[in-house]
Amino acid sequence: MIKKQLLILGGTTEAYALAEALALRTNLRVITSLAGRTAQPRIPAGEWRSGGFGGVAGLTSYLREQRIDAVIDATHPFAATMTWNAVESCRAAAVPLLRLERSAWIAAPEDRWELVTDWAAARAALIASEAQRVLLAVGRQELAPFTELHDIWLLIRVVTAPDSKLHFPSAQMLLARGPFDLANERELFTAHAIDTIVCKNSGGDATAAKLQVARERHLRVIMRQRPSRPVQQLATTVEESIDWLNRQLLLY
Ligand SMILES: NC(=O)c1ccc[n+]([C@@H]2O[C@H](COP(=O)([O-])OP(=O)(O)OC[C@H]3O[C@@H](n4cnc5c(N)ncnc54)[C@H](OP(=O)(O)O)[C@@H]3O)[C@@H](O)[C@H]2O)c1
Numbered sequence: 305m306i307k308k309q310l311l312i313l314g315g316t317t318e319a320y321a322l323a324e325a326l327a328l329r330t331n332l333r334v335i336t337s338l339a340g341r342t343a344q345p346r347i348p349a350g351e352w353r354s355g356g357f358g359g360v361a362g363l364t365s366y367l368r369e370q371r372i373d374a375v376i377d378a379t380h381p382f383a384a385t386m387t388w389n390a391v392e393s394c395r396a397a398a399v400p401l402l403r404l405e406r407s408a409w410i411a412a413p414e415d416r417w418e419l420v421t422d423w424a425a426a427r428a429a430l431i432a433s434e435a436q437r438v439l440l441a442v443g444r445q446e447l448a449p450f451t452e453l454h455d456i457w458l459l460i461r462v463v464t465a466p467d468s469k470l471h472f473p474s475a476q477m478l479l480a481r482g483p484f485d486l487a488n489e490r491e492l493f494t495a496h497a498i499d500t501i502v503c504k505n506s507g508g509d510a511t512a513a514k515l516q517v518a519r520e521r522h523l524r525v526i527m528r529q530r531p532s533r534p535v536q537q538l539a540t541t542v543e544e545s546i547d548w549l550n551r552q553l554l555l556y
Contacts, residue, residue, distance in 0.1 A: 308373045308553045312336045319378035321542045323348040363393035378404040384531040391534045403538050404545045406507040417525045423449035429526050435500035483510035489517045504528040
């Protein structure tokens with residue numbers, strides 16, 4: 305049987321779930337691509353590769369050489385470069401593309417969210433606010449804009465330790481990987497007397513409990529909005545993505 309070939313652009317919970325759901329199909333070869341940022345990544349079901357493709361030209365060549373029949377871009381909502389590259393490459397190689405992106409979090413009327421478009425604006429908002437004790441949950445690679453804050457204490461939550469050259473005069477590092485549940489988040493906020501959160505609108509359940517605690521305690525949230533993305537075919541769940549794939553490749 306000739307197998308159809310699917311490339312999943314991964315690095316997210318949804319990408320792992322999609323690969324898991326499709327890997328045992330006999331009529332499909334599933335390859336997940338990881339950016340290669342993590343030394344010991346979680347291994348996806350099916351085949352996988354790691355590292356950048358080399359921009360639009362590199363990804364276009366990869367699609368042609370590997371005879372990819374469809375691409376599902378399930379990268380993180382903030383991985384904008386990869387998403388734009390996927391659109392251009394799939395157009396150039398005439399390969400159907402679906403964007404799988406979890407829905408963004410939406411503020412409730414009682415929430416105190418301040419929306420910003422970049423980290424420089426988040427830092428400025430933090431300094432302008434009365435924040436004293438902050439949960440900084442922006443990701444290991446995006447901490448640099450928050451160095452040298454002398455009058456604000458930071459609880460920096462990251463999966464793996466950041467670059468040791470970054471200087472945080474008043475901070476504690478907390479190495480932890482989600483999901484984070486509500487009871488533990490409540491305890492954490494109490495233990496550290498957190499009054500403000502700085503985070504990005506990742507969406508999903510795994511890291512949403514902190515926003516619930518902020519809602520309950522009427523805390524300020526400085527929320528980075530998602531980057532703009534191309535107009536394209538969009539799914540918000542793994543199930544929708546599988547339906548699209550079945551229709552696209554006539555896999556029944
Ligand atoms: N940004 C976040 O907040 C975040 C959070 C959780 C997980 N992630 C995951 O971490 C990875 C990197 O995120 P990012 O924000 O640095 O991405 P990005 O800014 O959109 O991508 C930068 C470059 O990294 C390479 N790349 C990104 N995702 C790739 C993938 N799945 N497979 C192969 N190459 C990839 C591409 O290099 P070439 O141009 O050389 O092809 C891309 O141009 C993504 O896979 C994303 O799903 C990101």
